[in-house]
Amino acid sequence: MQIPHDTRRALDVVVALVNTTAEADQPDGLAEIGALRGFVRDYSISDVGELSARDLAGVRAVRGKFAQVFAAPTSRAASVLINELVATAGTTPQLTDHDGYDWHVHYFAPGASLGDHLAADGGMALAFIVVSGEQERLRRCEAPDCRRAFVDLSRNRSRRYCDSRTCGNRLHVAAYRARRKEADAEVSEHEQVVHGGKQQQGSDHP
Ligand SMILES: [Zn+2]
Numbered sequence: 001m002q003i004p005h006d007t008r009r010a011l012d013v014v015v016a017l018v019n020t021t022a023e024a025d026q027p028d029g030l031a032e033i034g035a036l037r038g039f040v041r042d043y044s045i046s047d048v049g050e051l052s053a054r055d056l057a058g059v060r061a062v063r064g065k066f067a068q069v070f071a072a073p074t075s076r077a078a079s080v081l082i083n084e085l086v087a088t089a090g091t092t093p094q095l096t097d098h099d100g101y102d103w104h105v106h107y108f109a110p111g112a113s114l115g116d117h118l119a120a121d122g123g124m125a126l127a128f129i130v131v132s133g134e135q136e137r138l139r140r141c142e143a144p145d146c147r148r149a150f151v152d153l154s155r156n157r158s159r160r161y162c163d164s165r166t167c168g169n170r171l172h173v174a175a176y177r178a179r180r181k182e183a184d185a186e187v188s189e190h191e192q193v194v195h196g197g198k199q200q201q202g203s204d205h206p
């Protein structure tokens, strides 16, 4: 699937935002404004003014909506959610080449709050996925103790695990441990034989 670069970047932001949600083993990644500032910095989100508690609440609300899109059972359900998101945010498509980036489209309205900004650009990126008939690429990691969101960009839509926290690796590790366990079982059988031999040797030297 060909995804324009800026759409891909917007999807990265959507995924990262959804993955700040508190889970059983992880506190809320956007618990306070400092964390939100860090998020804006990490993802080089442009045109963001001074942030307030209101922005934090707004972004967290949008995060919940994005999570709903990931959970949407059908493209129709996803579309309803996305339409709501972008309608509430208000979009004003603008071509821009700010900060040395190639020409790309910003969807957020000038002066939009950070929540509306993310809803507009993330919402349009999600819309692109639905329009491409690729909604099933919006996934949650299938590792038993991980529910992180990711966008499966593999050619044959076969990716099942997120790459953060190296879930793919962890499954390799699980397979490795299973093999080790079998090997250990064989070794301990061996050891019994060896120790038996040693004991016999030992009995030669009381
Ligand atoms: Zn931009």
Ligand SMILES: [Zn+2]
Pocket (backbone or CB within 6 Å): 141, 142, 143, 146, 147, 148, 161, 162, 163, 164, 165, 167
């Ligand atoms: Zn995972």
